[in-house]
Amino acid sequence: MDVRQRLSANLRRLRSEHGWSQEDYADRAGIHRTYVSDLERGARNPTIMMVEKLAVPFALTASDLIA
Known part of the structure; x- marks a missing residue:
């Protein structure tokens, strides 16, 4: 799994886990x-x-976010 795939999976x-919609998180x-949708699908390279x-909203x- 590459770093973009790990980021996508971790974001989703x-x-x-926080019970947030994509809009809430955005x-x-x-x-x-x-942009959140694109990231979660791996369509963006941030x-x-x-x-x-x-990472900030998750503290x-x-x-940690890409690990």
């Missing part, structure tokens, strides 16, 4: 809902700065 899993992360932003570090 964590978002589901609001918390300060990004657009369609920058490391974006990975850091994606994780960027490295």
Whole structure:
């Protein structure tokens, strides 16, 4: 599994565990809902700065999010 696939799987899993819709999570992360959908499908290759932003709502570090 490559890093983009791990990120996608982790985002879906964590978002589901928190009971958040894609829109809820997007609001918390300060990004657009369609971007969340693209990330979860592996259709986007986010920058490391974006990975850091994606980790904040889960109270994780960027490295934890992609581990």
